[in-house]
Amino acid sequence: MRSRWRFVPLAVLVLAIVEIAVFVGVAQLIGFGWALFVLLLMSAAGVFALGREGRRGWRRVRDAARSNSPVGPQAADGIAGAIGALLLFVPGFFTGVIGALLLIPPIRKLAARRGQRITEKRVPSNVAGDLFGPRQVRVQRTPKAAQPKETDEVIEGEIVD
Template sequence: MRRNRLAYVPLAVPLWALAEILVFVAVSHAIGAGWAVLLLAVFTLAGFALLRREGIKGWRSFQEAARENRPPGAEVANSLAGLGGALLLTMPGFLSGVIGVFLLVPPGRVLARRGIERFAERSLGGAATSDLFGPRKVRVHSGAPVTVVVVDEEQQGPGRTPPPAIEGEIIR
């Protein structure tokens, strides 16, 4: 049985605030209180500017995917990661700022996008996730040996033949 993760929020929020305060005190001791406040202000202003830019960029990529008749899930997940990073930058605090910057750089976006895809697959199921994100990696059990079918998303595109369909029963 999975635990409800929302039950931990009342404990996590004060701990996060305490961690932010401790990091702010440490940074202000290292560089000075005025510079620390100025740095937080710069993070916040950059976050507000990036929030608008990421929102517009995400909406345009979603529209482009819809126009080209391809699954928009990757663009949506990528823009959600960017919006989350920009939103974390708007929050005052160095920890949230560092995590926000991490979500804005390409390696962080890739990790966040994969997490969003896994969350969507667990929440929505395989069929809906395939509609959103395109073909998925599927594990097919046929007797004792396990056959792994991997659909490489980079090999698909215009002018390329799709992989052969495999008929079978999905076992959870």
């Protein structure tokens, strides 16, 4: 576990350097005062979006739970929206643009699906099934010549671990 986190300080340092470089570039284009104003405006939009995304995500998860459907897809979408709003709130043009992109519905759905796939791989399959519902699996059929002749029947079922 420790090896996963060893590059976090380096990543934070690189992010800070990128944010400073982008701010300097934007300040040279539009002026320091305007760049600072845009940063404050982006942070204010992030605060607004964070409240909205939090309420919206919680409402969708609650509605899914009430209807006895899997809450995982709604939770993943809500988390992706909340991360986008949080990145928009963090002062910086680079993180702000990434956060704003995550608030665009098609990009947010892609991020939510990616988060869902990562979660499905990391949790036990029965928990993933409870969170995200039945999973679809790809089945490769062997060519007709390679199939045994006595087992031509199809048995439908569900895989339970």
